[in-house]
Amino acid sequence: MESSASDEGESANPSFRYRFALFCLLFFVTCTRPGYQQGKTAIAAGDSLKYFGKALPSKPLAKKVIKKKKKIYLTFDDGPNKGTQNVLDIVQQENVPATFFIVGQHVFASREQASTWDSLQHAINIEVCNHSYTHAHNHYEKFYQQPDSVVSDMEKTKDELLPDNNIVRAPGRNSWRIDSLHYTDIKKSKAAMDSLQSAGFIVMGWDLEWHYDPKTLVVNNTADELLNQVDSVFIKGKTKTPDHLVLLAHDQVYQNAEDSIQLRQFVQKLKMKDDYELSLVSSYPGIKKDSLFSSVKYIP
Numbered sequence: 001m002e003s004s005a006s007d008e009g010e011s012a013n014p015s016f017r018y019r020f021a022l023f024c025l026l027f028f029v030t031c032t033r034p035g036y037q038q039g040k041t042a043i044a045a046g047d048s049l050k051y052f053g054k055a056l057p058s059k060p061l062a063k064k065v066i067k068k069k070k071k072i073y074l075t076f077d078d079g080p081n082k083g084t085q086n087v088l089d090i091v092q093q094e095n096v097p098a099t100f101f102i103v104g105q106h107v108f109a110s111r112e113q114a115s116t117w118d119s120l121q122h123a124i125n126i127e128v129c130n131h132s133y134t135h136a137h138n139h140y141e142k143f144y145q146q147p148d149s150v151v152s153d154m155e156k157t158k159d160e161l162l163p164d165n166n167i168v169r170a171p172g173r174n175s176w177r178i179d180s181l182h183y184t185d186i187k188k189s190k191a192a193m194d195s196l197q198s199a200g201f202i203v204m205g206w207d208l209e210w211h212y213d214p215k216t217l218v219v220n221n222t223a224d225e226l227l228n229q230v231d232s233v234f235i236k237g238k239t240k241t242p243d244h245l246v247l248l249a250h251d252q253v254y255q256n257a258e259d260s261i262q263l264r265q266f267v268q269k270l271k272m273k274d275d276y277e278l279s280l281v282s283s284y285p286g287i288k289k290d291s292l293f294s295s296v297k298y299i300p
């Protein structure tokens with residue numbers, strides 16, 4: 001008997017429909033099983049699991065890498081002088097920690113400087129450290145020939161103004177005596193630096209200086225240029241302690257409005273950098289907490 005195409009279709013369709021319906025049913029049941037949904041969740045979460053009796057490969061969780069910030073210590077030397085109050089105002093308004101290395105006799109040099117000293121003592125989130133009493137009268141070579149006199153000069157500022165503070169910076173010298181960190185820039189002053197350490201002082205130098213013209217008191221580099229220098233010193237690994245940079249600036253430069261703007265911009269740009277964190281010098285590696293001082297007011 002001759003069958004038409006439609007007849008063939010008629011006879012095949014019920015079986016096809018039945019198989020298709022069965023397939024859909026099985027698919028639906030499978031996909032809505034709690035285990036299946038759980039399996040999908042577990043895979044997404046990276047957990048190892050067994051699904052339909054087979055072990056699925058374990059996918060490790062991506063570890064969140066917490067990047068350690070590089071520390072920058074802003075330090076300002078030679079105050080109190082005509083620029084110190086401006087520096088203090090800027091760091092306080094920008095809410096950043098800063099350390100002032102003061103020269104003892106400058107506190108008594110004028111009524112204005114005595115008032116600035118008072119402001120420094122009452123400010124928060126700053127530290128005031130010792131930069132000698134006489135600043136070697138700016139005759140460094142002669143000064144460092146007498147180690148005992150160098151120690152006495154530091155002790156005078158300590159006794160009169162900073163009784164609880166042992167962190168000092170040597171005038172005119174970039175030398176370090178912090179725990180095992182020993183560095184002497186000019187060898188003729190080595191005996192004096194060793195004497196300071198023996199007397200219980202911690203001597204802090206610097207890694208980078210914001211230079212200025214001593215005649216005009218104008219900074220040699222803009223905030224952007226200095227920031228590039230900071231980046232470069234870190235990249236080249238030229239700090240005394242890896243990932244810790246001590247920056248030296250001088251208060252007197254910032255009595256000038258234009259230089260004060262540069263300082264403020266520098267601080268603002270540093271704050272925007274995620275890689276960097278500003279700190280007080282007392283948190284520098286190797287400085288023990290018992291070198292800390294009742295005179296320091298710090299809000300963490």
Ligand SMILES: [Zn+2]
Nearest residue numbers: 077078171172
């Ligand atoms: Zn100085």
